[in-house]
Amino acid sequence: MVQVFIPSQLTSYTEGVSRLEAAGDSIARVLDDLDARFPGLKFRVVDEQDRIRRHMRIFRNGDRAQDLALAVGDHDEVLIFGALSGG
Template sequence: MIAVFIPSQLTSYTDGVSRLTAAGGSIEAVLDDLDRRFPGLKFRVVDEQDRIRRHMRIFKNGDRAQDVRAVVGEGDEVLIFGALSGG
């Protein structure tokens, strides 16, 4: 299983839980697994073309993932963050 850390702005989709586990061989598959259990979560992280949304950041084992097709494996950690912006 993959450990997934959910940012506070998305825990309303996960019943308040910020640490989850999910199955999958890629970040996309992990998001699909989470979305089956928590509908709407994936769409908040990626857009219709499966690109990471501009205001979101995903890290795999501490390294920023640029693409949801990044491979993950047993014991990996995926961290999802909402990027800060302002003006």
């Protein structure tokens, strides 16, 4: 299972949980697994064209993921967080 860290702005979808385990061999499949258990979560991270939303960031083992097809393994960590903006 992949360890997934959920940002505080999305924990309302995960019943307040910020650290979860998910199944999948890619970022996309991990998000699908999470969305099956927590409906609406994936839509907050991925847009209608299946791209990571521009205000979201995903990291696998500390490296930024640019593509949802990026492979993940059983002992990988996936970090999702909202990018900060302002002026």
